[in-house]
Amino acid sequence: MESILFYILAVIILTAALFTVTTVKIYRAVLYLLIALLGIAGLYFLMDYDFMGAVQLSVYAGGVMVLFVYAVMLTEKVGEPVRKIALFRRIIAAVTVLLLMGLALYAIWNFDFPTASNNKPTTINRVGEVLLSTGDGGFILPFEVISVLLLSVMVGAIVIAKSKKSKIENHD
Amino acid sequence: MILSNANIFSQWLESTSGLGYVLVLILIAALYLGFFAVAGLMLVLMERRVAGFFQLRLGPNRVGPWGLFQTIADALKLVSKEIFIPKQADKFLYKAGYYIVIIAALIGIGVIPFSRQIQGFDINVGIFFITAVSSVGVLGILFGAWGSRNKYSLIGAMRSGLQMVSYELSAGFAVVTVVLMAGSLKMTEIVEAQQSTWFLFKGHLPAIIAFMIFIIAGTAESNRVPFDLVEGESELGAGFHTEYSGMGFAYFFLAEFINMFIIAALTSTLFLGGWLAPFGITDGLPAQWFWGMFWFFLKTGVIIFLLMWFRWTFPRLRIDQLLTLEWKYLLPVGLVNTVVMALFVWKDWLIDLGKIFGS
Numbered sequence: 001m002e003s004i005l006f007y008i009l010a011v012i013i014l015t016a017a018l019f020t021v022t023t024v025k026i027y028r029a030v031l032y033l034l035i036a037l038l039g040i041a042g043l044y045f046l047m048d049y050d051f052m053g054a055v056q057l058s059v060y061a062g063g064v065m066v067l068f069v070y071a072v073m074l075t076e077k078v079g080e081p082v083r084k085i086a087l088f089r090r091i092i093a094a095v096t097v098l099l100l101m102g103l104a105l106y107a108i109w110n111f112d113f114p115t116a117s118n119n120k121p122t123t124i125n126r127v128g129e130v131l132l133s134t135g136d137g138g139f140i141l142p143f144e145v146i147s148v149l150l151l152s153v154m155v156g157a158i159v160i161a162k163s164k165k166s167k168i169e170n171h172d
Numbered sequence: 173m174i175l176s177n178a179n180i181f182s183q184w185l186e187s188t189s190g191l192g193y194v195l196v197l198i199l200i201a202a203l204y205l206g207f208f209a210v211a212g213l214m215l216v217l218m219e220r221r222v223a224g225f226f227q228l229r230l231g232p233n234r235v236g237p238w239g240l241f242q243t244i245a246d247a248l249k250l251v252s253k254e255i256f257i258p259k260q261a262d263k264f265l266y267k268a269g270y271y272i273v274i275i276a277a278l279i280g281i282g283v284i285p286f287s288r289q290i291q292g293f294d295i296n297v298g299i300f301f302i303t304a305v306s307s308v309g310v311l312g313i314l315f316g317a318w319g320s321r322n323k324y325s326l327i328g329a330m331r332s333g334l335q336m337v338s339y340e341l342s343a344g345f346a347v348v349t350v351v352l353m354a355g356s357l358k359m360t361e362i363v364e365a366q367q368s369t370w371f372l373f374k375g376h377l378p379a380i381i382a383f384m385i386f387i388i389a390g391t392a393e394s395n396r397v398p399f400d401l402v403e404g405e406s407e408l409g410a411g412f413h414t415e416y417s418g419m420g421f422a423y424f425f426l427a428e429f430i431n432m433f434i435i436a437a438l439t440s441t442l443f444l445g446g447w448l449a450p451f452g453i454t455d456g457l458p459a460q461w462f463w464g465m466f467w468f469f470l471k472t473g474v475i476i477f478l479l480m481w482f483r484w485t486f487p488r489l490r491i492d493q494l495l496t497l498e499w500k501y502l503l504p505v506g507l508v509n510t511v512v513m514a515l516f517v518w519k520d521w522l523i524d525l526g527k528i529f530g531s
Contacts, residue, residue, distance in 0.1 A: 027262065027318055028265065031268055050295050051297050051300075053301075057308060058303065058304035061311075062307030062308050063307065065311055066310065066311065066314070069314045069333065070330075123296050124356075155507075158500070162499075162500050
């Protein structure tokens with residue numbers, strides 16, 4: 001059962017990823033990328049790593065993709081097919097990609113993947129304990145640093161929104 | 173775990189294997205799909221009746237007893253309508269639009285516990301999962317609007333994206349205040365933690381503020397009045413679904429109502445004790461799954477009525493007022509409220525009715 005689901009998801013992810021880079025309509029590329037990201041979230045859920053799957057959904061599929069949608073609208077001639085790239089550049093790109101792919105494949109084939117000894121699902125409670133643990137393998141420092149960063153970003157956004165007058169408002 | 177075994181669906185799944193397992197999965201999915209359609213149609217009918225109530229008229233009352241079949245007739249009309257797609261439209265994106273919206277709404281329903289025994293899947297990160305899925309739904313609106321190549325659609329969808337991304341933060345903070353009290357993200361555990369006192373009363377002041385923030389943010393996230401700039405018909409035609417006809421339009425319409433149902437169901441689960449009876453008055457009776465559903469749908473119905481009341485009471489906000497409300501008021505209040513709630517939970521200043529009445 002699991003392996004069938006895995007292969008279905010793998011086919012979806014790979015096809016969507018392929019279409020993302022080959023389509024000439026940039027907006028469709030965004031949709032294909034969304035499908036690929038959703039497939040990856042599906043893989044996390046298949047592995048019983050629910051928290052990671054939900055994070056994938058909310059951060060990548062929900063947050064980053066909305067940003068992409070807005071960013072793509074700012075590009076030049078967004079509704080028209082992407083213009084053809086010169087042959088020379090294409091060759092350079094192909095060589096680089098092949099080299100990278102070779103490197104990745106080499107690493108994957110030569111790595112001896114150990115079978116995980118515990119197959120218990122990772123619960124959110126466990127994630128929380130590890131994030132806040134100060135002992136070995138604890139993530140308290142990076143967690144706190146990121147928390148402070150994000151909190152200051154949010155407070156900064158509120159402060160900017162609350163600032164008295166912006167130039168646009170002065171205009172009228 | 174005892175709770176997950178009480179779930180009827182997982183009992184079904186455990187009793188089968190192989191092909192039967194797949195068949196049961198399909199059956200459960202079909203059940204949810206049926207619920208999706210029926211609940212959507214009933215909500216549309218309820219909306220029209222409530223609108224009639226607030227405007228001192230009757231509303232639809234001719235088709236079937238008390239007008240019950242009115243929306244079914246409407247749905248049949250929509251099915252029989254011609255579906256036309258604009259010539260310039262990007263058909264793939266145009267169609268992907270409503271599928272994404274509908275799938276996101278359907279997955280959201282799956283996690284909501286209708287009663288102790290009836291829940292699609294009780295995922296470990298429950299409430300976080302629902303917020304994550306609902307944030308994907310907005311992409312359907314954006315893609316559909318872009319695909320239909322209409323400036324009004326696009327403006328509506330841009331507003332929708334802006335609104336969803338902003339108000340998600342406030343809704344998230346309101347959820348976090350509840351999670352602080354429950355100590356779990358799992359839907360069933362959140363409900364079970366309210367056994368003695370519902371969270372709305374247990375957390376008194378910060379919980380009531382969180383409740384209000386969640387209702388406001390939820391109304392905004394389901395694109396309802398007073399936050400329906402997305403389809404403000406006086407400015408944008410029909411907003412993001414201007415170019416959709418027949419069932420294409422109906423899908424968006426259904427998904428919107430189901431999203432409202434999800435918001436109401438989440439409110440009743442997070443703040444009003446979900447399937448739990450008030451003071452446990454039906455606890456000893458047989459057919460607990462029925463009573464759980466009864467209380468759940470009663471509470472959800474009250475919240476839905478409240479949301480519809482908003483719709484026929486408040487005038488529509490302007491886009492800058494909408495953003496001002498979120499970024500200048502709701503978000504700072506929500507942020508401080510979360511800290512206050514953390515303090516209350518830490519110092520144990522919560523109200524436990526079970527201790528007061530000694531039951």
